[in-house]
Amino acid sequence: MPRARLATRFRTATRFRTAARFRTAAVAAAALLLPGLNPSAAAAAPSAPVPRLAWQSCAPGFECATAAVPLDHRDPRGRTVDLAVIRRPATDRAHRIGTLFYNPGGPGIPGTMALPAVYPALPEQVRARFDVVSFDPRGVGRSTTLPCFPDQAAEQRLLDRLPQGFPEGAEQQSAWASAYADFARQCAANDRDGLRAHLSTADVARDLDLLRQAVGDRRLSYLGTSYGSYLGATYANLFPQRVRAMVLDSAVDPAAWSTGRTPQDRDLAPFLRTGSDRAAARTLDAFLDRCGGAGPQACAFAAGDGPATRAKFTRLLDRLGHGPVALGDAAVGRAAALTAAQRLLYAVAPVPGVDGTGWPGLGAYLQQLWTAPDAPSAAPTGGDLRQAQTLGVLCADTDNPPAGADYPALAALAEARAGATGPYWLWQTQRCATWPASPDRYTGPWDRPTSAPILVVALTGDPVWPYEGSRALADTLARGRLLTVDGYGHTVLGNPSACAAGYEERYLIGGRLPERGAVCAPDRQPFAS
Template identity: 70%
Template sequence: MVAAAAAALLLAGLTPSAATAAAPSPPVPQLDWKQPCVEHFECDTAQVPLDYRTPQGQSIQLAVIRHRATDPAHRIGSLFYNPGGPGGSGTQALPAVYDLFPEQVRKQFDIVSFDPRGIGSSTTLHCFTDPAAEQSLLSRLPAGFPVGEEQQSAWADTYARFGRQCADSDRTGLLAHLSTADVARDLDVLRQAVGDKQLSYLGTSYGTLLGATYANLFPGRVRAMVLDSAIDPVAWTTGRNPQDRALTPFLRTGSDLASARALDAFLDRCGAADPAACAFSAGSPEATRAKFTQLLDRLRRGPVTVGTPPQALTYDYASAVSIVTSMLYAASPVPGFPDTGWAALGAQLQGLWTALGTPAASPPTGGLPSQAQTLGVLCADTANPPMDADYAGLADLAGARSGAVGPYWVWQTQRCAAWPAEAARDRYDGPWNRPTSAPILVVANTGDPAWPYEGSHAMADTLARGRLLTVDGYGHTVLGNPSSCAAGYEERYLVDGRLPPRGQVCAPDRQPF
């Protein structure tokens, strides 16, 4: 009887720790794809249960988008795509990256994406009456991350108030149902809505956690799954040993170390390049590293303004480090986004360098908009040190092991320290090795600056049927830093189920500079 009950829960996508009895099957939404949408794409809205324990109860809306297979005579089915985040909008991301998908995949699959619950045009968590009210709370925060005791105290206090505001404003109960496990159950309902017996999926960045969660909640429903730039799921959700509980999630996964390695590579390659290729080059790797250190030392003493009004922008130490961290993601320019790539980062740093003689009156302040869309998922999925933990000490630890970029990663999840506890109600934290009906392909750059290559290796090793494909290059996600070699293997796997050889290593199409 116990085994039968556990099997029923697994088929329903509910683990014994998440429910006491198997819930009825959720209704399958009807999609007609008639809503006006981006050119060449079709959109619709799907109704899904708020709570999969009571699937016939209250429902929420998911915004969905698709591009039809360009060779319908040889159509295989639908390929679901998730861009990551957390907080990434699939309805916005898919049109931007569609042309990066392998040609044969575009021919033989409808490419489908959606805004996960709580995000974008789907039902979202409303913590404030309007964006101005949110920014009023965040207005005293430093841009980027806090530096020094005063800023750190203000940061912790503000995000504690942010969490209370979200709890007090949640009239629908959505706050308790924003975990990646909830999104995985939505994904299974959408799979049924498009008529596929099994799921074909490509997830990048945080979308790899969604894929791994789906694979372990619904192991018999995997047709093909590509996880591009993966998270170590154990390190992220719980940690691999008791000592990990004292660390923030990004320190457990080593994201700070990954950014530090990528920054070192950028400075070395920039320094070895001609200034025409990298504007920040000082003529050698050593001189360029020293120049970067001098730049940060100057910014620690006060902000500077780059440009002239009305295009002028003000930067201080933390905002500059935050921009550097994010711009490491694209090693080469992303098609359609001219201000990306390490050459663009070099130009940005050189602009700061030349502006050092023009101090600003005040440092930049204010938080990112719509943070509830990120925190609703981020805080539900992770185990974080409590509010009274020594986050300043953890930031010092990150700085000692990762340099300037280290503290950035600590303060991102400090925002979760006082997040309402009910958010973790549906959280999934393993097991991660349930045998799946098909093998899963994990793809990763060795020089990924966000989710380190070691995390993708751990994902492939942790999954019951994982296979790792390595790209010896830089940047976050192989999709965003293309490799024709890797794309060919992904294409053959998604279309025909053929895995690359064990230990296969590909080269990127372009190297920085």
């Protein structure tokens, strides 16, 4: 179907969204009454008790605690939820500055698991001068979570109805929509404490401000990667005078993500509004070009040069489109392969000690699929467990086309503009079609003057949040500064640059920003030995 007809078809199918837009306007109006959004209202509102953190040893070198915070920040002395918190004390106690809070993003990644893994990658002087603290946001990990299912087996039975990766074809698309509508009903039916209405990033930002007070810091020092940048941008605009220093690494454009920047954006799903589909396509093309140029010794999937390798990839997808292949005990189809490939684009270099990672790992994976025998013709099924920990935040923060919208037409539009990986990004947030946005969410403004400038760091070849989104955030923030890393991968923390780390260290410790227009190189280029 021509692209123009796809767009017309989709606009016609979504005209009935007027009622949903009135609901969104009401949500935005109600949000103005929440503490932190309106300075005069915040001053008059009762304050929540500051959590008491009883630190105890947990992972080697780390300490853990539990913080009680309000379920509903509009009722600050009402029912509470628990947050799991982790800390690594500053190594130079005599010159300690304070606490650096870290959020790994996701949404849905537990900070208590992420911090021990990434701590060695932080600049040495940052580790010396700061206690580094992370936490599992409400609804995630060991914090209070949404009880959608009585046990994992019940959740797995529902998810077994799903195709791997994302749906292809009318039958799979219908099954996907039906399964996630049931998923949303399960979560609503079992949420007796009302947590589902209080899982937005704005709720988490208010929790973060209480944690800042709990550790005794007058202002917040913060590092957020990926979706953690959305938490940082939200905090900076809810509490603009409480920012000491903030690094937002591989950032989402918050206006595009939450509501869209134009009226036409409202008919698109969030990842299409941010351009994640196009960013993934550009990075995949770069991978195939670099793989072909590196040759089969460095990239197993190489086929002579870049164009030949791209042609080989097209033939692989054509084969997988006719039926799955057998990879070990698994049957891998086209959508599952594209989903795995998308995730393996995140890191250019292999993760030390972890086989099959980085761009070389992606080359090896694609070559395994290329040589694999055909699997039985039955479509592979299954979905990731604990999706409520992602969907609780993902759906709370965003305007999404409703369940009655023409999602197949949107998927076709995504494929027309971004190639084979495009539909992956559409179906990730179709899961939110029957899940209401949070009444507590924050939708702007995003340009409130902050007490300190904010540093946005971004890779030019990011396959998730495109570089343009980080640039838009830096331009939108009242006091933003962009530091560019000219390389590939998702997050500079995961694709290190000594140059960028030096800038971040000087900024976090002494408040010194990079010069305008500063550009760094990554430490590793794709397929470098």
